[in-house]
Amino acid sequence: MTEEYLEQSFLGSLEAGQSMPKATLPEKGMNPDTAETLVQHIRLNEAKADQNLATFCTTQMEPQADRLMMSAMETNAIDKSEYPKTAAMENYTISMIAHMWNIGENKEIFKDFIGTSTVGSSEGCMLGGLSLLHSWKHRAKKAGLDIDNLHEHKPNLVIMSGYQVVWEKFCTYWNVDMRQVPIDEQHMSLDMDHVMDYVDENTIGIIGIQGITYTGAVDDIQKLDELVSEYNKTAQLPIRIHVDAAFGGFFAPFVDGFKPWDFRLKNVGSINVSGHKYGMVYPGIGWIVWRENTEEYLPNEMRFSVPYLGSSIDSIAINFSHSGAHILAQYYNMIRFGREGFTAVMNNVRKVSLRITDELNKFNVFEIVNDGSQLPINCWKIADDANVNWTLYDLEDKLKEYGWQVPAYPLPANRDKTIISRVVVRPAMTMAICDDFIDDLKLAIDDLNKK
Numbered sequence: 001m002t003e004e005y006l007e008q009s010f011l012g013s014l015e016a017g018q019s020m021p022k023a024t025l026p027e028k029g030m031n032p033d034t035a036e037t038l039v040q041h042i043r044l045n046e047a048k049a050d051q052n053l054a055t056f057c058t059t060q061m062e063p064q065a066d067r068l069m070m071s072a073m074e075t076n077a078i079d080k081s082e083y084p085k086t087a088a089m090e091n092y093t094i095s096m097i098a099h100m101w102n103i104g105e106n107k108e109i110f111k112d113f114i115g116t117s118t119v120g121s122s123e124g125c126m127l128g129g130l131s132l133l134h135s136w137k138h139r140a141k142k143a144g145l146d147i148d149n150l151h152e153h154k155p156n157l158v159i160m161s162g163y164q165v166v167w168e169k170f171c172t173y174w175n176v177d178m179r180q181v182p183i184d185e186q187h188m189s190l191d192m193d194h195v196m197d198y199v200d201e202n203t204i205g206i207i208g209i210q211g212i213t214y215t216g217a218v219d220d221i222q223k224l225d226e227l228v229s230e231y232n233k234t235a236q237l238p239i240r241i242h243v244d245a246a247f248g249g250f251f252a253p254f255v256d257g258f259k260p261w262d263f264r265l266k267n268v269g270s271i272n273v274s275g276h277k278y279g280m281v282y283p284g285i286g287w288i289v290w291r292e293n294t295e296e297y298l299p300n301e302m303r304f305s306v307p308y309l310g311s312s313i314d315s316i317a318i319n320f321s322h323s324g325a326h327i328l329a330q331y332y333n334m335i336r337f338g339r340e341g342f343t344a345v346m347n348n349v350r351k352v353s354l355r356i357t358d359e360l361n362k363f364n365v366f367e368i369v370n371d372g373s374q375l376p377i378n379c380w381k382i383a384d385d386a387n388v389n390w391t392l393y394d395l396e397d398k399l400k401e402y403g404w405q406v407p408a409y410p411l412p413a414n415r416d417k418t419i420i421s422r423v424v425v426r427p428a429m430t431m432a433i434c435d436d437f438i439d440d441l442k443l444a445i446d447d448l449n450k451k
C-alpha cells in the first residue's frame, strides 16, 4: 500500500507505526536503515556520556582510535597465530604497563615477567586470586598441610570490607573464605593495626586496593608490604600481595602524592588494572602483570599452550574469543600520549577534582569524605550539624532532572549508616564541563532548599 515516493522514508513506514518486537523473533525482517533507526531510538533516555559522573569507564576516544577500532572489530584477539601483530601489540602494551609500575630496569616480558590482557579488571582480579590460590596449594602441600581437609585448611583471602564485588565472586566460585577487615571512623582503608590478625597458614594472600571503588581512598600498600615482610620472616607459609589497581593503576603513575604501591614493593606479586577506566579505552579491556614469569608466581596449571608463529605461547586469560580492537586502542593510547601525554591528562583530571571539592565546601552543608588530592574521586556526606531537610538521595534525583548522574549510597558495612555521594572525575570531564556541573549543582541545591 506504501506509495513509491515513501519507500525510502522511515516516517510513514509500517515499522514507524508499530511497537518494537520484544518477546519473540519477528517473522519478517525489515530494511536495515529502519532497524538502525529503531535501535537508536530505544537508547534515547540513556545516560549522556559527558553528564555521566557515575561511571569509571571511558566514554570518549579520539576519532583516530575510533577508526582503528572499527577496522579491527572483526579480529579475534585469542587467535594469536591468525592475528600475530595484534598479539605483538598486546605484549608491547603489557611490557609498557609493567615498566609503568616499576617492574625494574632491563626487565623483559616472558624472560622476567609475564601478563595478559583481559576483558576488564574482573577477569584480572579472578586471575590474580587464582594464582594466589594455586601457588598457596603448592606451598601448603610442600609444607605437609592436608589441604583436602577443608575443615582445618579451607583457604582464605584477606581484604578490606569495601572491596569491589568481583572479590566476592572469586571467593564464592573457588570456595575461598573471605576474611574482611572492617572499616571504621579511623580506618577508611585496609586497617594496618589489625590486618595481620586475620592472617594464618591458610591465607592465600592479601589484596591491597589502589583505589577503593566506593570512596576513592587507597590502601597503604607500602605499610602492608612491611607487615608482610615481617610476617614472612617466621611464617611456615609466606604470603604475597595482589594489588587491585582497577582505576588507580593508570592514574597514580603519572601524578604526585602516592606512596609506593606497585612492584617497588617486594611482596607485591601481581597487579591488575582496567584499560577502560583511566587507560582511556572503551569498555572491554583490562590487564594483569605478574612480577616474575615463574611457576611460583603463575603456576603451570594456569598456563595453556596455544600455537603462535610456528611455535607456541601461553594463553592465561579466562575468556576466550573477543575482538582485538581494544588491544589496538590501548596500544594506540600508549604511543599517542606517551608519559608526557598521560601526565598532562591526569593532572588536569586532578585539577577538576580539587575544584569540585572547593565548590562543595562553599555550600557549608557538606563534609568531604574524599577530596581528590590523591585519586580523582569526589565523595561527600551531609555534615552532622548541617541544617537541611533533604538527603543525598534527593540530590541525586534533583541532579538527574538536569541530566547529571551522581549516585548516592551507603558506605561499606560497619559504617553503612553514613550515606555519601560520589563523582568520578574522568579524563573527559574538562573544566568547562565541571563549570556546567557546578552551575547545575547550585540550582539543584537551591531547589531543594526551597522545598
Ligand SMILES: *Cc1c(COP(=O)(O)O)cnc(C)c1O
Pocket (backbone or CB within 6 Å): 056, 119, 120, 121, 122, 123, 125, 164, 166, 209, 211, 212, 213, 244, 245, 246, 247, 274, 286
Ligand atoms: C571497577 C573495579 C573492578 C572491576 O573492574 P571491571 O574492569 O569493571 O571488570 C574491580 N576492582 C575495583 C577496585 C574496581 O574499581
